Amino acid sequence: MEEIGYGLLDRTLIEKITERWHHGGVGVILLHVERAGNGEMAATRQWMERERRLFGQYRMDHDHYFLLGRQREDVRLDRLIAQSATALRECLRAAQRSGQHDIAGYAIGSSAIYPSGVGRSAESMIYGALKEAMLAANEPLRHPVRGRNEDQDETVVAAQTPVGAAFQIGALAKQIPVFDVKTRVSEVGKLFEMNERVQGAVIVEGQRPVGLIMKEKLHQLLAGPFGIALYWNRPIEKIMDDHPLIVDAESSVESVSQLATARDHAKLYDVVVITRDERLLGAASIRSILESMTNLRTEEARTSNPLTGLPGNASIVREMQRRIVEGRPFAVLYADMDYFKWFNDRFGFSQGDALIRYCASVLQEETRLIAPDGSFVGHIGGDDFIVMADAGQGETLCRSVLRRFDDGVASFYGGADNLAVSDRSGNRVDQEGVSLSVSLVRWDGDRPVTPENLSQAAARLKKRAKSMRGSSYVGGGVFEMHRGEERSQRGASHGYESTL
Template identity: 55%
Template sequence: MNMAADQEMNRSMKRDEEHAFAREQFLQLLRHKQIHTVYQPIVSLKDGIIAGYEALTRVPEDSGFESPVRLFEYAEKEGLIYPLDRLARETAIRNSLAMGGRELLFINIPAASLQDPQFAAGKTIELLRDRGLKPEHVVFEITERSSIHDFAAAKQVLEHYRSQGYRIAIDDAGAGYSSLQAIAELHPDFIKVDRSLVQDIHLHKTKEYMMETFVAFAGKLHIEVIAEGIECEEELLFLTRMGVHYGQGYLLGKPGTEKADVAPGLIQQIVQQRKLHDYAGSAWAIEDLTTPIQKFDRKTLISEVANYFKKNGQAAGAAVVSDEVPVGLIMRERLFQQLAGQYGFSLFWNRTIDQVMDDGPLIVDEHMPVETVSQLATSRDTNLYDLVLITSDGRLAGAASIRSILEYITNARMETAKVASPLTGLPGNLQIHRELNKRLQENKRFSAIYADLDYFKWFNDRYGFQKGDQLIQYTADVIQQAIVVCGRPFDFVGHIGGDDFIALTSTDMPEKLCVEVIRRFDEGVRMFYEDEDWSYVEDRSGNRVATSGVTLSLSLLVCENASPVTLEEISQASARLKKRSKSQSGSVYVSARIGLPAKEDGEPVGSAYPNSSSS
């Protein structure tokens, strides 16, 4: 008995010694400021430019704490999180790689630190001033090491910081309930999606759907999404096509103490894949609204610009360029307001225009859809009615006014409403014919994919017209989503009528697009059967056909346009393909080519490619 007591006493003394040793190591680390910071780049998935850096705390190898996570866990357990967090924040700012401009510095803040009485004491601003930074350059990233217990108090602290210009990010979104609650309660500016949802997202549909949900609701709340833990190109390109705003991970840049550079090849792929997302399904580009605009070199005197506006009373603004690349905008009224102020004339008349121009105007590529430009323009907090500058290959092409953009969208929507399908909202036959004619006139290769539901009459009779309408809407969504993933900018989806659709695409791999449409359709169609399993359906004559339910037949017609092709030829060829695809079981696509060089042309030659996943 005494021996057991002695052993327990020895173990207790050993624990006390270990605890005292760990505490002394921790306090020594604080006293001597032995932690250091590395910085990992956060990259825009719009243009591949580094948007900022996340500051990551590191500890010496001989500190007794094997990782920063263990260090912060120990500090929180021992009630020492406040001084550790303050030291980490000071170190992050003091050695920051973000030097102002448009780069942001993301600083991790444990949720528990929001209760620190010294957290809002103004120390951070002093550190920033010493480093030449401003609050608008800093994003406080609330980490989920511990849950926020008092959201009211946390909101009060964060509002104090927001009022000074700081922004807020919620880390580890999707990794637990508390992060989702934090999003709802704190209304952050950024959501950082946990790497567990990012890893192999291109291989897992559940992760894809969850990310789509994050992007969709973040867009409604004007929150930007950052995907963490990107380690392979497939993940990066998939996330870019989905519309995720920013990416972070070893593929884009490892944590370090020097400025990072994104590989030029990755930047090029990001830009290309982003266009697939931004321009998918769009018929109208901003280039249609481009009008000439006066341009001045950035070192032009303000007096010269003012005299131009005096002589040209209808000119609302002028572009400021450097080697033909737009770098700013000067609006007529704003310039004259500055000159009309006290001493304005004497202060500004002989200065250069780059000292008073707006150096952050809205600049868009000529191929950007008008609706996307409208959304960007109307979401601006200031200068809402300023001109939009338009570029072609990076050089100034002209400008468009907000009025012209809104009028164009209104007229286009009215025209679309007249001829669009009332069920799906997709363009109808009039616009389909226009789009086909336009592509034939361009003499460029494109593909037409005709989609038709099999046994839709059986489904309608069995489940009713309301369910039938829902299945048609689902099919329209499937085709549009597949276009975003596998299509190209300005691809087109139309509703011919009933359960017939058409997609026009310029992708080099239309077969891959067909496979994606079929995969998405087959994965989701079973939800319409109300938990019933079907081994047969009935055809239009009432005969039983062995199949698991409604399937999708695709007819892929590749128009090479190496020789003239007419709408009638497309119609006849697609009818033959449709007959072939409908004769096969399961969801399939069949393909053929027309418009081949004269010596090859003749009866279209094609092959049937049944979907390998169909039953």
């Protein structure tokens, strides 16, 4: 097998791949290892010796990318990659069972590179495939870490980072070497040579980060003609990246992920510098950011409501916290159907599910029309829903949702004449059919608030909305308890009480 390189993608690697992708594409298999110098690579070498389609290897820190060239007579590329990845996994498992090697945590991901006819550059396509393989390797700590506890004869399994723990990018900050702008290149180079695991350093002026130097880029620069003679004794500020990605610790992982992956390809794997109060806190690798995002998305899919497909409670709390951190005013709509139990008992659970889906579609469609930018619709559970939008759009959205709900709910009664409603105790109430109650809570962005404060205010206001006949909404501030209760207005078909 030809060794392609370590560090940055270079022209040689691109040429090797483009030479081989015309026979149905090139396969990419990623092996991520938790620490350098463990037994994974010893086991992997056995797989490499057997894998006749392997033509190249590319390494970046703890990520090892293996490139497979498909031949004309081979099975489809996706099947070929799957078979090869399975073989690699079996080699690692065999090494674990034999006890010959110390196998730490690892993850395997894969992707494919196909020739494109839409004008994408080869470099762009290769970077995209490498990133896709990285995202696919989203369970590095779920593989057993073979080791022996001195007191117990059992397998030790690595602990997993709780999903959602890295909501803010500051939670992913790790220590990174720091150098002053006037430090000589030689000092930085010596640090990299002495510390294999150090992949970059932040350059500061005082306590403020102003630049970044990555090991691979420094090595590439010094390896060029007269590189050492030109740069070895110069200040690091002359060759540093003076426009690295620097983010505040309270920025969301989602927003940082978008910024990091939108960078130029040459910076795609550079660490993200994290500050607090404009002082250096640490740095996060692109792998840790994408891994955190993958875990968050997996949790969102797991907790989404199976009936409506809308985000569930974990995502709702995370979205609410994100908006609070950003400090911009926003509105929370808490919607709840009145006498839904009566409807379920009268028309059956199937129709009840259909009515819940209808309510979800009303909220989604009206929110898209009135608050299309940055809005959020979630399903708390049962017949309870939540919407978050800009503060100025809340009241219009409430009125539109109530009108749309009432216009369409009659179709779920199947032409029934008697729609007299009874409460949970079986007592008749002064209402016909199901209605919708909405509480509208506005936060001004100034007074400190928590998701619990917002939830409590929404529940309080919703209780008042449910005391009104028909579909209605009640609005108020987060911390208002009774102010404005004497001001109540009702429309012909939609009641509302405003304390804003």
